[in-house]
Amino acid sequence: MQIQKRFSVPEATLLQHILDVIKTQFSVQKEPLVRKIQHFYDTFDWRLFNKSLVLQTDGTDVSLGSYVDDLVLETVPCKKLPKFVWDLPDSPLKKRLAPIVEMRALLPLFALRKRTTPNRILNEDAKTVVYLDFENISIKQAGKSLLPLPLTVSLRPVRGYETEAARVADLLEKTGLQQATSSSFAAALQETGFDTQRYSSKLNVLLQPDQRSDEAAKQIFRFLLDIIRKNEQGVLQDTDTEFLHDFRVAIRRTRSGLSQIKDVFAETVTEKFKKEFATIGKASNQLRDLDVYLLDADRFRARLPEHMSDDISPLFVQLQKMRQSALQDVRKFVQSDTYCNTLIDWQAFLNQPPANPAAAANAERPIATVARERINRRYQSLLKKGRRIDANSEDAQLHALRIDGKKLRYLLEFFASLFPAQQLGILLKQLKKLQDNLGQFQDLCVQEMELQQFIDSISLRQRGARKTIAAIGCLIGAIDREKWQVRKQFDHIFKDFASSKNKALFAELLSNQKEE
């Protein structure tokens, strides 16, 4: 395959020497200098970096390259990179990017000013067999002066002429050149000191099995608090919907942890923060609901017969309006004393040394023991509740089961570092299947109900009201059918989850701790 090689050139005077060496075997044709400014982007949670991809614009094209070299994988003519993938022109690039980036905003990182002099290396037919690019690159960052990177020479191969490329690479190595960081983006990223680990919404808390439980709990909560803090800015600026989503998940996990990691803190402390975090969670319920609807707009439309798909547009206009005001409420809340004080108190509490004497019964017990107890209890109760569900069960029973499942999932994630990763992974996957089914069911129930309410709010005097009502009616029908399909699948999904094989896995997980 094509591999690009980059070499650092310690001194500009060496360039002539390099050409002279190559000219002993090939002829060289120098091309005019190319000036380019490339702007680089990634999502807040580094989705592209994590896939070794690099997204850039140069004012005429948007292109997707690889992190390991400067080769371009896909490119599309587009002067300005839109904030969201769905606004890109339809193209293979968009197709490739969309499932990775999803609904996250593309945020600018830095720009590179590149001055490139390409040299064509020709064979005896005057055919270009490899390019040798002399590159002078500087990093441009808002409010900072240009930061030059060391000069480089890049070998850009031409397909089918690998032998020639290898010969040129050999010649370069013989002149004593050292290979440089694989891509200019990678080199610049190092130089700018961007922290690519700065954010991930995944729980990643490294606990020791014999750690005091109150300390371990605090460690988990500190991790969650950090996520909450890191998302505040994006929530306030409404950069994309996932800031609020991650923010809320961290709040929910905090609440769940407070009630599930039992008897580690003083009762008064636990109760105070449980109540306060419940308030914080509630404050953004409406905004998140609306986000979900709007993100799903295309799927709603797709459920309708084609000639009706535009008739529900008034619904989305209305939801968009409601979102605007819900966003204002959330902004106000995140800046309120209620919110700020809770977080300040919480942080202060989490940074206190463990209470002495212990504040609660489990505080000093090893976390591995407490974790196993809690997980086991949740798991048993989930099985019991699930087994009671049959074809005639009320929706509410499924909703309750979902909440139990979520609690179990959070516990498994909190304590992941205490268990063998592979076994835990299998169980989490099984649980996720169950949760997906229950979650889908719940969403469809709620949507059905809310759409019904929306119909009530439409005035018949509004233009096109009848059409809109008909379309929403149609949508309710489609959602209802889907709901029953999802409901039907529950039986076998739960049976899988509660299989003896999984039970044995759970038993094994809860009996042996991870070997150190």
Added chain:
Amino acid sequence: MKVLACYHLKGGVGKTTAAVNLAYLASTSGAKTLICDLDPQGASSYYFRVRPKFVSGAKGFLKKRKNMSKNIKGTDFDHLDIMPADLSFRHLDIKLTRFKRSKQRLRKLLSPLRKEYDFIFLDCPPNLTVVAENVFDAADRVIVPVIPTTLSQRALEQLLSFLKRKKYPAKKLLAFFSMVEKRKKLHLECMRELSASLDARLLPTAIPYLASIEKMGTTREPIVVTAPQSAAANAYRNLWHDLQAALSG
């Protein structure tokens, strides 16, 4: 992905010149383009300064689909690759008949390249053998340069009846006038007659006879590159627009 074959059973009508320039034009829009030189004479390989392959032997080429992508070479232009001619193609027709489903062989060989390219141009040798049937089977459109002379007209009729006999859809064929000399009354008359009979299968742009086009033999680059403002370059650009319109229509 679209496979576009430049084909005629008649030799020297401008197939290679069209394939080379159209493929180049396709690639300039950023579309990933491959030109396959199926002619053992290797004219299009020559224009891109790529040596034909001497060794592989058509048998190897035809057998292993993986070989296809291994033989591809980058041209001097972005997004444009070439599958150079293989000298052993001389007996391609005989070798093809040795395979089961010998008429679908080319399509099968090209299938792994579908993902990689937006356009594949086939520069075909002039004949009406099993090679031609492979080309008709594999191509989405067969582009036929027609010199407006009585002799060409007869060759075109032959080709049309061949298509009919083999039951290929009539609209697979797209013709254009090549090497047109406006001063020749015969050319103009012949064009009038053929326009009527070909109707929508005729691309509106005609490529005039221009001495500058022959210079491609010495510059070894598409004329659209060496003389982008020339009448010849304009003609090929217009032809490419016609072709795109025909493809999307």
